[in-house]
Amino acid sequence: MDQQADLRRQLLAPPLNVFSRLPLLGRIMIAVRDDDVVFERIGVVQKLERDGTMMFCVGPAHDSEINLNNLSQVVVDYSSKMKDKVLPRIEFQEPTGKIVFSVVGLEGVEQFDTALKAFEGVAIEPLVKPALESAPATLDADDVGLQPLKAARAAEAEITIEMRRPGVTQRWHGLVPEINPAMGYVNIITSDFHLHLRGGGVTAWKRSDVAADGTVELVAIGPGDKSLGLFLRGPATAFGAA
Missing domain, CATH: 3.40.1570.10 (HemS/ChuS/ChuX like domains)
Known part of the structure; x- marks a missing residue:
């Protein structure tokens, strides 16, 4: 070609x-x-x-x-x-x-x-990258998106991280690896799994009731009460206080 x-x-x-x-x-x-x-x-x-x-x-x-x-x-x-x-x-x-x-x-x-x-x-025509309209990403130490991941890592709990979008669902399961804040993003980078979460992108986590097996599911919510399609699932004790 x-x-x-x-x-x-x-x-x-x-x-x-x-x-x-x-x-x-x-x-x-x-x-x-x-x-x-x-x-x-x-x-x-x-x-x-x-x-x-x-x-x-x-x-x-x-x-x-x-x-x-x-x-x-x-x-x-x-x-x-x-x-x-x-x-x-x-x-x-x-x-x-x-x-x-x-x-x-x-x-x-x-x-x-x-x-x-x-x-x-x-x-077909090559892609033209649009001019950046949003401000550069920034990540505060108390970023909402970071907190349950930090809690699960500290608890040494196995969790499932899942991304659901229309037409596709993709997941990873295990102990939370090292979390690397960089360039305004929460980053988890391993040989077979990458997660990049923009600082400030999560404004809240909507937490389910505890299931019969003792697990809960957290849904990442962004501005305007919009679901980002990012889900965390694991033991109720893994993600810190409700």
């Missing part, structure tokens, strides 16, 4: 056909995001399972559910780089062009193209 002339293409194939190739891509990053949250799982998808319109990514580093009814079109993009390495990306989109989730090929262009070579595509 001439990456300079053809950085972005819309594939002429149903999303299911493209999705079925994920195990052939090797190590990938599946990214789900909202305005103030980025949730990424990283590793090899060992297999895919289907139940009606639902598809499930299965692997040591992947636990996600995708509703095929929310996927309308697929775009591949070659514009992202890390140092000199191109990180090709698949965008699974709604009819409006809004991205439901993205898949980044971490093995490089050759394996990426080999996995998708059966699909023809048409060149």
